[in-house]
Amino acid sequence: MDLLLPVQLSENEVIKELRQTVEKLKVFDSFGKAITSSLDLTDVLRILVEKLGVLVHTKHVALLMIDAETSDAYFEFPQNLRDKRLSFPLGQGILGRCIERGKGGVFLNPSTETGYHQGVDAAIVQNPTSIMTLPIMSRGSVMGLLAFFTEKEGVPLTDESFRAIETFSDYLSIAMENAKNYQRVRELTVTDDLTKLYNSRYLHLVLERELARSERYQEHFSLVFIDLDNFKNINDQNGHMVGSLLLKEFGEFLVQAIRTSDIAIRYGGDEFVLVLPRTTKAEAVQFVTRARDSLKEHIFLKTKQLNLKTTASFGISTFPEDGKNIDQLISAADKAMYYVKRGSKDGVYAASQPATLIKGERPQ
Numbered sequence: 001m002d003l004l005l006p007v008q009l010s011e012n013e014v015i016k017e018l019r020q021t022v023e024k025l026k027v028f029d030s031f032g033k034a035i036t037s038s039l040d041l042t043d044v045l046r047i048l049v050e051k052l053g054v055l056v057h058t059k060h061v062a063l064l065m066i067d068a069e070t071s072d073a074y075f076e077f078p079q080n081l082r083d084k085r086l087s088f089p090l091g092q093g094i095l096g097r098c099i100e101r102g103k104g105g106v107f108l109n110p111s112t113e114t115g116y117h118q119g120v121d122a123a124i125v126q127n128p129t130s131i132m133t134l135p136i137m138s139r140g141s142v143m144g145l146l147a148f149f150t151e152k153e154g155v156p157l158t159d160e161s162f163r164a165i166e167t168f169s170d171y172l173s174i175a176m177e178n179a180k181n182y183q184r185v186r187e188l189t190v191t192d193d194l195t196k197l198y199n200s201r202y203l204h205l206v207l208e209r210e211l212a213r214s215e216r217y218q219e220h221f222s223l224v225f226i227d228l229d230n231f232k233n234i235n236d237q238n239g240h241m242v243g244s245l246l247l248k249e250f251g252e253f254l255v256q257a258i259r260t261s262d263i264a265i266r267y268g269g270d271e272f273v274l275v276l277p278r279t280t281k282a283e284a285v286q287f288v289t290r291a292r293d294s295l296k297e298h299i300f301l302k303t304k305q306l307n308l309k310t311t312a313s314f315g316i317s318t319f320p321e322d323g324k325n326i327d328q329l330i331s332a333a334d335k336a337m338y339y340v341k342r343g344s345k346d347g348v349y350a351a352s353q354p355a356t357l358i359k360g361e362r363p364q
Contacts, residue, residue: 045179048172049077052146056132056161060149062124064095066142073099073145075123086123093117094131095147102142104133106162125149130156134165138173143180146172192266194244195251200267206275207326213277214319222284223329224274225315225337226254229345231270234308242301246308249300257291273333281318281350288314288348296346311346313337322351 045063053061063077067087073096074087090100094113098104107113110121110131122128124147132148146165150156190202198206210221228250235243247270254264254272263275276284292314300308315337323329332351340347 045076045176048168048175049146052165052168053148055164056148056157058148058150058154058157060125060128060151060154062147062149064099064145064147066090066099066144076144078124088117088120093120095120095133095145098133098135098147099142099145102135102137104135104145104162106157106159107131107133108156125151127152129154132157132162132165134162134169136169136172136176138177143173143176192251195248195266197251197254197272198263198265200265202263203265203267203273203275203330204326206263206265207329210275210277211319211326219278220280220318220320222276222279222281222316222318223333224276224284224288225267225333226272226274227313227337227341228270229311229313229341231310234310238306238308242304242306242308245304246300246310250310253295253298254291257294279318281316281321284316284318285348285350288316292346292348313340313345314348315340316348316350318350 049061049063053059061078062075064073065076066073070087072087072089088096090096092115094107094110094116096117097115108130110116110128121131128149129152130150134146135142136144136146148157148161148165190198190205192199207223213219214221228247231243231246234246247266250272251264251266254274258264258274258276261277265273265275267273274288276287279287292312296309296311298309300306300310315333315335317323317329317332317336319329322332336349336351340349
């Protein structure tokens, strides 16, 4: 009877295995510290992508998520992707198929694989020589997908690489679940119940972020205060329920008018605020003037057969010329808005620039 003897490893193989174990332990340690240091979903995702890319010796790593509304997959990371919000149907390409099936693997010479899709599978690396995928699962459902890529000069990914990453799959699931739960709770505290826009609590948070970013990169950003004109008359004539419905629809109007990078906030009552990152005063005036003109033509509550119209007074301030801190910027935008409000209303005014009073008349 043949005996199965233990395989004798060479000294070099033992050293190699020890080094790999040490690398894994280092990643476990740094990964755990990083995740416990932040519950912000964006930070957690960035950390896990960077750490695991280091583990398998490739800088080309992507994280894909599933859009809850469309059920399409989209690239959440990397942030320098040409189209960060590039989305595609589940099942499309190697990546889409892995998400759809909830099964990952290593793909050598991926362009020869059945179903390879240039727009999806080559979005990170133009001609990937290998692709490795790992679905992130929670309670039997796919939450996202980690994807690793190598270029021609890189060392191809292997089954060994896959096993190294797979070790972290449960930790990734827990981290993402915790981060999503935290995000849901946070959204409840900073979201306006009626309009579903951010509320005034969020204004200072977003302004702190934009102020720090704009100072660092020496960029502008603009703040817009909006007050609906004669809103009390709408309430008096139609009732407060109609007034609430109009506010809700006005919030939807703002969301349709702004860019995806802009932020709409219900400040309170019939006052709203827009935060416009990377926007100069001239650009803000141009955008807000278009929005003001569009509002004049917009008919509200058509589905209720009420067909109401309203106008608004807009005030603009811009960092850094109108203020170097949050209080100064808010005060400047608020004063600019009231400058219009005290005049003919239905106008746009930018702080520090009387010549930019649009449509409204100078108050007496």
